Structure formats: C-alpha cells, structure tokens
Amino acid sequence: MTAIRLEGVTRSYGAVRAVDDVSLTVNEGEFFTLLGPSGCGKTTLLRMIAGFTDVEHGSIWFGARRIDAVPAHRRNTGMVFQSYAVFPNLTVAGNVAYGLRARKVGRAETGARVARALASVQLGALGERWPHELSGGQLQRVAIARSLVIEPAVLLFDEPLSNLDAQLRTQLRVEIRQLQRQLGLTAVYVTHDQEEALAVSDRIAVMRAGRVEQVGPPEAIYRTPGTAFVAEFMGSTNMLPGRIEAVDGAEIAVRAGGAMFRVQGAAGTVGDPVLLSIRPETMRVLAGDADGRSVTEDGRSVTATLVLREFLGPTLRLHTVLPDGTPLRVAALGGQEIRQGAGGALLLGYDAAQIILYPAS
Amino acid sequence: MKGIGGLGAFRACVCLAALLFLGVFLVYPLATVLLASVRDPDTGAWTLAPYRQIAASRYYLGSVGNSLLAGVLSMGFVCVLAVPLAFCLARLEVPGKPVLLTLASLPLVLPSFVGAYALVLLFGHAGIATVAMRDIGLPVGSIYGMPGIVIVFTLTLYPYVLMPVMAGFQAVDIAIEEAARNLGGSRFHVFRTVLLPVVMPSVLAGALLVFIEALENFGVPAVLAEDRPFLALDIFKLFAGESDSNPGAAGALSVLLVACTAGVLVLQRRWLARRRFATGARRVPPPIVLGRGGRIAAGVFCWAVVLLSVLPFAAVLVISFQHFRGPVLNWEITLSNYAALLRGSYRPLWNTLLLASIAAMAVTLLGAPIGYVLARHRSRLSTLLDIVVTVPFAVSGTVLGIGLVIAFNSGWLVLTGGWLILSVAFVVRKLPFSVRSAGAIVHQIDPSLEEASINLGVSPLRTFLTMTVPMMAAGLAGGMVLVWVTVTSELSATIVLYSSRWRTMTVLMFQSLEGTAPGEAAAAASILIVFTALPLLLVYRLLQRQGMGVL
Amino acid sequence: MKREGTAMRMGLWLGLALAIAGQAEAAERRMVLYSANDDTVNKMVAEGFTKSTGIAIDVVSTGSGVLFRRLASEQANPQADVVWGVSSVLLKDGTKYFQPYAAKDRDAIPAQFRDANNLWIGTNLQILVIAQNTKAIPGAEGPTGWGDLLDPKWKGRIAYTDPANSGSSYVTATALLSLWGGDDAAWTKMRALLANTKVLNRSTQVFDGNGSGEYPLGISLEYAGLLWAENGAPVRVTYPADGTVALVEGAAVIKGAANPAEAKAFVDYLNEKPTQEQLLRATFRRPARQDIDLASLPGHMPALSALKLLPYDDAKWEAARRDTLAKLKTAIQETR
Ligand SMILES: Nc1ncnc2c1ncn2[C@@H]1O[C@H](COP(=O)(O)OP(=O)(O)O)[C@@H](O)[C@H]1O
C-alpha cells in the first residue's frame, strides 16, 4: 500500500500545457479516478506517474519516496492500457509471468502466482492460449492479471474499458474494483466516462485543460459540483444562462429562459449574468391548473412546452422548451403518468436548494 | 532528458551514437569534399564563385533541368504503372503471382550500367530489336536521350513503389472498403476515393525514392544520355573525369543535388505529417473476384509490365552465352564466357557476397534502433538525426567514396585498402533505406506493448532487444535482404574504394564491359543475378507465409 | 536471447572468414598497380611480370580520372606503387605524386615521350584516328581527313567522346582548333564538326558504338579501331590526311610507395621489347619505343614517321583547359 502525492506537477508540449500545476494526494488503498474530457491531460498525468512522460516542474512521491526521477521500469507500478498491450508473441501465462521473470522470481513461485492471478480474473483455464485466440474482454483480463501479479505499489489504468462493449464494460469495472479492494492496492484510474468514474471511485479528480477542477468523493462531485464545468460534465445537467433580478437575503431571483427561478446562493448583485445548473431529475412535473399558471405551495415552478418524450424504462425523459425557447430536459419516473402530448404545456416544480448558481464567465 | 532515466537515456544514447557514427563517416568525409565548393582553391578564402558559375551556365542549368525532368517523369510513370500493378497483385487473382513477385523485384538486382548496356544492344541505333523491327517496317525511335532514360528508370525503379503500395493495399481494412461500397460507390469510385487515399503515403514514399534514385543514378544516363547533360554525370566528370577536374563546381553541384533531395523529403514529410491513414487491418482482405474479361485483362497487364521490366535480364543472359572475339560479338552460342570467368579467381564473387552480408548486417543493426527511435520519439536531437540520416540518399557514391578516402587514408583512423572502408561506404549509403524500412515496421507495432514491458520492470534496452526486435524481425529480415541485394550491385563508391584484393563482381563487370570482354561482364551479371535472386525468392516466400507483404 | 546468439555466431564466422582471406597471400613479394588500361591488358602484363620476376601484382583498375583522384586523396599514405596507362597530360599534372626513376630502356624512347626528370616514362602512343563502320558506310565513301567530317551529311552519325570526360577527346578538339588556325574561324569549323556528332560519355561507348554499327563514324583511337577491325568487325581505321596527334601514355612510380623496388622492376618490365610486342599483338598498343618493327606485327601499323603529325602545344592548351572546355561545352549545347 502506497500513497501517491503530486506537487505542482506540470508538463507542456510546445505551447500546450497538457498538465498545469497539478497537486493531488491519493491515499493508501484508494481508488482514485482522473476524469475529464478528451485532451484534458489525464493520460499525460498518469504517464508521468508511470514514468513514461517527463515531469517538467513539480514532484511525484510514492509514500516518502520521491520517484519522478526514477526510471519507469523501477517504479513498480502496474499499468493497464486502453489497447490491452498484451504481448502477441507470448502465451497468456507467458504474458502474466513476464513481470515476475523481470523480477527474477523463482520458477515454482512464478507458476503459482500466475495461476492465482489468472484465476482471479476468471481466466484460469486459458493459460496456454495465444493472445490472438482471445476476445477483447479476455485480453484486457490478461492485462489486468499481468499488472496485478507483480504486486505493484500502485495500479494505473488508462481508459482500460473504452475498447469494450457496454455490457462487458460494466461487468469488468466491477471486477476491477473488487480486485483492487481485495488486494488493497492504491489505484489511479483514467476515464472520460463520468458514469464509470462515479461507479468505481473512492474519490474523483475532475480535470479541465490540464488543471484539476475539483476533487472529492463521487457524491460530492455529482451533487455539489464546484464549478459550472464540473456540473455540466458530471451529468446531463441543464445549464441556463440568466441574470439576477432581485436579491432578498439568501434567496435570489434569476430570470432565465423567459421564466423566473428563485434559488439560494451566495449574495450576488442585481443585473449580474449567472448560470443555473438544473439537473433533470430535480424537476417534478406538477398537475397544473387548466390555464397552466404556476401554482405550487411555495410558488417554485415554471411552465414549459413539451417537445418530445423518450421512454427509457425506469425513467421518462421529457424534452421541453422554456417560454423563450431555451431547451430544458426533465427526468420523470417511468411510472409517472403524463397526459400532455407534444406541444402541451407542463408545470414544472423545483427545489430551490437543488439548483446551483454559478457566476457566468 | 531529466526524469525518466532509462527510456530517455536509451533514446538519447541511440540518437547520439547514430549522430556520432554519421558525423564521423558521413558528414566529416563529405565536408572534406564539399567544402571545395565554398573555398577558393588558391587562397583558401570563402567564396560562392562555383555556385555563381553554375547559376550563370546554361549548360549546368540544363543539366539540372534534365535530371529533375527525368526524375519527375520517371516518378510519374512509375506511379502510373506500379499502383495498378500493386492493386492487381494485392487484391486480384492473377495467375503465377509468386513468380511475378519475384520477377518484379529483380530489377533491383541488376547494376544499372549493365542493364543499360543490354538495352543498347537490343534497342540502340543498331540494336537487335531495332533492326528487326525496322526490317518488318516498324519505324522505331532510338532509346537514347530522355525517353530512353525515363523508360529505363521506370522499368528498373518501379519495385520501390510496387512493394510498399502492395503492402498498403493488403493493410487496408476491408471494413472501410465495405462501408464505402455500402454507401453506393462503384468499384472504381471506391478505389479512387477510399483505397487510393489510404495507400497514398506509401505511394508517396516509394515515388520519392524513385525520384531520388533517378536524380542520383549515374549508370543509366552514362550510357543512354548521348549528348544531354545530366547532373549525376556532370558531378562525376567534374570530380573524377580525366579531363575537366573541377572540385569546386562538382562540390557545388553535389550540394545542389543534396538540396533538391532534402527539399522533396521535407515536402513529403510536411504532407505526411498532416495525414495518418494507418487502418490496422485485422483480416487480410480477400481477393476480389473478377469476370473472365477482367481476369484476362489484369493477368495480361501484370505479366506485360513485369516481363518488360526483366527484358534487360533476358538480354544479359543471352549475351552471356554469345561468343566474343575481343570486343566483337559473333552470334555463336558458347560457354566460353563462363569458362573464362570460372578460370579466374572466385574472389570477386566471394568478396561481393561477404561484403554485402557484412554491410547488410551492420546496416540493419544500426538502422533498426535509429528507425525505432525516429518513429517513436520526437525531439530536436531526433529531428537532426532524421535529417542527417537521409543525406546519403542524395550523395553520389563517387563523392562519398572520395570523401572517405581523404578522411580515412591517414591520421587517427586508417581504413583504406581493405574491406572495412568498403563496408563503411555501403553501410552509410544504405542506412537511409534501412532506417526507413525499420521505421515503417515500428509504426505497425503498438507502442504500449513496449511500455507495458517497461512498466513490468524490464529496462528499455532489454525491452527493445527482447520484445521489439523479435516483433520487428520479419520486417527487418526483408529490409536486410533488400540492402544485401542492392549492395551487391553497388558500383560508384566501390570503384573509388576497392583494392585489388577486394575487387567485387560489379567492379569486374564494369572493367570487363569497359575493356574487351563484354561477354564475361554478362556472364558475371548472370551469376550475380542467380546469387541474389535466390535469397529474394526465399524472403518472399517467408514473408508471404507470414502474411506480410512488406519490403 | 536466441537471436543475439545467432548474430554473435554470424559475427565470429565472418571474422574467421576475413582472417583467412587476409592470411592467404601474405609472405610473397607484391606490389599495387593503379591502371587505367583495360582488364585484358592488366591481366596479361601482371601474369607476365609475375612469371619473370616472381612479384605478384594487385591491380586496381578504373578510369584515369578516378585513379588520379585516388592518388590525390591518398597522398599522405599512398596505397599504390605504380600508376600506368594514363595520358601524359595527367602525368605531367601529377608529378607531385611521383618519385623519379631512370628506367632501364629509356634511351629507346624518344625524349618527347618521357619526363626530363624521369618522373614518368611513356610506354605507348595513342594516335587519333577516324574509325568507320564499313557496313554502315562503304569503305571508299568515308571521310579521309578531319575536314571531311564537317560535311552536313554526317549529321548525327559521328560518335565523339565528351571532351570533359576524356583527355584524348580534349586533345582532339584542341589539336583541330590549332590546325584550323586557332581563331574564330576555327571555332566556326569546330561548331560545324560538333553539330555532326553525338557526344558520348565514355570513350568505350564510341569504340563499341562504332564497331557494332550504332554510329557509322567515330572519332577514335588507333588501338580501338584496330582491335575491332582485327577481331572481325567491319571497322576501317583512317589516319586523317590532314594530320593527327600522337598522345603518350605512360607509367610512374608513386612517391612514398610501399614497394619501391618492385615498382621500379615493373616499370622496367613494361618497356621491355617483348612486353611491348606482346601488348601490341593482343591489344594494338603502339609502343613508345621506336625500335620495334610495326609492319611485321599484327595490325601492320604505319611507322610513326610515316604519319603526318600535327604540332601540338601541350602547355598552351593545358593552361587554357578550363576556358576551352567551357567553350566546347557551350558549343556542344548550342549545336544540339
Ligand atoms: N506526445 C505529445 N506531443 C504533443 N502533444 C501531446 C502529446 N501527448 C499529449 N499531448 C497533448 O497534451 C494534451 C493532453 O493530452 P492527453 O494527456 O493525452 O489527454 P487525455 O488523456 O486527457 O485525453 C492534449 O492537448 C494533447 O494534444
């Protein structure tokens, strides 16, 4: 078990700052995910930890040991690649034994550990197979076994599931998570898929343009995104540009999309442009009165026009537009009955505490 | 290179070692020769006079123009011929494909001056074929001048495009093709809009080689130019002619040649940098089934092109069995040329095989790591290396040879007079080929394989040796054989560097042809062809079995 | 790992082969000859010399231009002992590479065919001739002198070696310029001549081309014409009625040669009467020494005294070489 500490780590390619002054701590045994859109520097950061990319400024520590000047092959990390990188010229068992051979582990012990590792990824019977005889999911299992078997200080994953189909993806991510927990290894996991990140991580760092935008447990990241970017990236939130109309203590009235939202937030000034983050699942479809007026017990509701409805099984996704035409997505439970057809008016209620206000920048 | 010790150090070591090697054996020798173009021979002062003279001379401008024209035309014709041929051989069912493939790489084997000589015997003013065709009333022009040179270049250099493009067509993922067909494209439309763009980088790389070879080649214009000036010829005359020695002007022309080559290389790189078409096919695409008419047409086309290109071989073979009295050809069949050759020493054959083997091995050992680093790593150092390593493409063998003699005949490192200097010359001359072919192979290997190995605790050097090299092996073997074959037909540097003990087959051919024994020259060429065609054939078999068409 | 082993074994094997190759001819006396003569000649002389002296010869043979580039490049550590078969023009220019040696039979060779300081010595003479392919042009219809070659009817039918690549070709051109007066009128005639020629890159192309009928006429050398004619080709050698030039080819001992004694023995051997007769028989080289009866030997060459020899100002044309060649080049370009 090893903690990882990054201090002011920076790396640029020409004018591009691929990783820009990143400081992070990954705790012992933690499953830590780097999440962000493509090109934000996740891979670069991970490869700096693995030793494949130079650190320009800053330092990387495994526990008390500074490792950013240690050659890649002496860092004792176990990396799983997006492209599997299973050696085509070795059998499955040969692949898994590769790192043990490099560590001069005895023959008998190697055999036993390889067998155990293969069994742990459910490939116990396939040791003598050649890589070209395996499917993508099996190949990635081989790669995982190969990096587990050396008992690395840290496990590194670079989008290990993105070449697999959806079902296998969910299945394998559970297995990865369980293995990591069983072995108590510290893991850094790179992905651009927020659902995957939310599902497996102890903590997540959301990255944007080389910088860390927010670090926290999945729930915190999801519920209380620190920035508009995180909010937008983390879920299919509705981002509505608006303007502050009135400030009344902790309550702020914002005009957005041709409707008035009353939300809670830090004090702003009347006239400031802002962004409202409204998650689809935080809106409720209310049974409005005949002329569609906004009537709720606390008056927190808006009217919208239904454009399209998508039935997704557990949920029902409603595509609506606000009075000035701004689109707004609403998620209702699949069981809820909504009579309106396309073009019909909907009364949507919201919880002021669930709408997050960001300054527009 | 701070930080990643192993990996960076390995790359830096390769770069530095390669630059050191090239600095000592390429840049330094060339500088001893080419500096003559910017030094006044009497005062030693810096001058640009030779360049001014060239710019002011209609003759030399004409010479540059002719060479460029021949290069461009050959390149164009080669593409027109080789791309469809590559498509046919890669994707259609053509009868006798293995034989065709072997025959198609033979043009690389024959020294160009022998091929040109044979063609003159066939198609010269009084050539056998010319006379025969005139007798039956076909008025044929002469093979001399621009048309002849372009034809010979086209027919001898087309393998440079054929081989990589064939590999390219085989590597096209059929999914792309099917997608395009599915979108309603006709076959030809798909070829033009989908397949062609995908193989374009290979076409370009091959065409570039053709252009450079045509620019630098000396043997063909020497025989066929009649009175048109050509750059490579003029460089030779100015350097080592017995009458018009002018190292300043020769140096200036050489620099010009290097500049032309470097120019096109840079253009090609620019173009390639913006495109990446590697599609990584998992399945070898199945042959396209044609109707009867199409099959016959494709077969006729392939066989016609290939047979045309081996015509000089047929001529050489026929001549080797003719009786010569002194230099005079008497149409009588005889084995006397072979007998005369066999009575002489076997050393030239032995030397050729030995030197070619040494050079091929050394060049592969050197070229593989360089090609690897250049393909995997971009830095200022590697860019510099990339540029330096392509210079030998553009330097004529004569110039390099003279430079090596001046540099290594005395002083701290003496190499002249033995096999070592010949090997060095061959290695330097063939290094760009080896580096490029190694680079092409490396591009096909997923870099994360090596990273996985390093990550698992194996040092970069060991990873390269035990993981990358074995994966490159088949491709490297192909490249090595190609180098081997082309070294056996090298003349221009050999003639400047050889010592009597290290006379090679090409020197023997050259001397016999220049002297009074063209029959022996032809016999020697025939023997050399046999000795070089066999390994070629074997390699093709091997590569085909492994499903690799790459050479 | 297996791979490395293989490479290593290959390396060992190669090293062994090289060692054996190097051993083979160690003990005996040897010398290195740089020769611009063709292979047949080299072989014959080398064998004869070895037979008579026991000294083995390593021949390096290629064009004289390349040989002199090698000599120049190797000055600090000469690789050759003797250079042979190159024209006096190059020999005169290259005296700095030679050491003096007073060859044995040098008195048989007229003074104008050797160096006053014994730095080089003539071995044979090249006579400029017109070679005519009688299959293409019946015997009597051919030209009899240089002047005839200006006739436009020969346009494109005369092969001529590029004077920028051949010493003898340069001499031909400059001798004719002298013959024609050396002035603008001479250049006009020269242009008329060049307009009729195909300018080829190497002299062998002229000889072969003329012998095989590629080019009906060739501005050629005596030995080449005779070589083809005497071997059965339809070639007729015409000594131009308006005069010709005798070019000297010779040999020299290299300064700093590793085997000076062997080198000197070889130069002596070259000019021995039997050697010269043997060379003439086999390849029609006209000896530089004048005490050999040519009429009784194959080729039946006319004696030097029977030829109309033009005066040729070596020094003048040597000094004017670069300019004249440039002018010739331009003339060739303009008459294409
Ligand atoms: N070897 C490289 N050379 C130049 N630019 C690079 C290189 N690697 C990454 N980059 C750039 O750095 C940025 C971050 O890349 P990367 O770390 O791969 O992003 P991610 O993995 O988050 O998609 C991108 O803009 C990318 O173009």
Ligand SMILES: [Mg+2]
């Ligand atoms: Mg990435």
